[in-house]
Amino acid sequence: MDNKEQTDKILFLLKSIDEKLDKLLRMKHIYMADEVPEGLDVMTLLSLPDHLRTTATALIENGVSTAEDLAKITSKKRAVESSYLNQLVRMGHVRKFRKGKKVFFEIQSSL
């Protein structure tokens, strides 16, 4: 298996894990509002791992964005950005919403 095939397989698996986690959250009504901070303050941003911080920083600066918008800024693959954004959604820092066929992300509003 060459590098591209391996990368594609990893991305496919990441996407599939993301979808399953999202489904679990919806099915079991897991609300973590009491456990996670709402919004994303700069000190929390600094404490994020590098890959998530880059994505979150780009989202803060860019405002409402798709994974593709952010991938252009961070020079990563769309699927990778999508995975990172979904992690930030699960952590309670980012809100995800659908408009037509597109999925958008924005920093969770706290007020």
Added chain:
Amino acid sequence: MSFSISIHSSKGGTGKTCIAQNLAYAYAMDGKNVCLLDLDLKSPSLFSGLFPVKDCWLNSVLEGRQEIDDVLVDATREMGTKGRVCVGYSNPDIAEIREISLKDRRWQSQALQKLIDCKKKLFSSGFDVVIMDSSPGVDYTSVNVVACSEYVITVFKSGESRGVQLVINGIYKPLEKRCFAIENMNNGVSSFSFEDQIPVPVLARIPCMCDVSKYGTKKLFTCEDPAHPFSKAIFNLKDQIC
């Protein structure tokens, strides 16, 4: 292309405000439209009364009660610059300063978003350079300002390089900022030993000068005395940034 610069330091009393206001004037003399913001919310300087003031504050913008355009003061006529100069102030009222100290992380998260929105609005309304004078040290009020700017200038005094390295490695780099350093009040001895070199360009080593210490923020050297060594250092700094 428009850009914003935050002037920050790991400690107070390094001359940030003096550099911010002189740099603002230097850019405006070049024909750039400049917005100078006093974002030292815990210790507002009011830029020592060098620019006109009105009873409107940046605090209200961060609270979402007013828009950035409503609180800016146009100082172009008083300054006589080629470009436009507008100034925004933090509220010096002690009750407001106490209030800022009590803000929680949710509010600070909103404040960061408001700052970014303000910056974008200023760019879209024709400002070329936004200079933000921040609080010293590491807290929400200062790091929010750093986070929303394109460039960070960290100002330090001779012999205080350790704090500089901490903020560069712990704040600016993780936020992926383009960072420069200025050694102010240099006493002729470099603050950095060979092992201590920092990985950001030191754009200026401004010598300690009695008249700069005497007048501090109360005199706009770049305006009143452009041939002064301090003014020359600021003009040179401006040319190196952009």
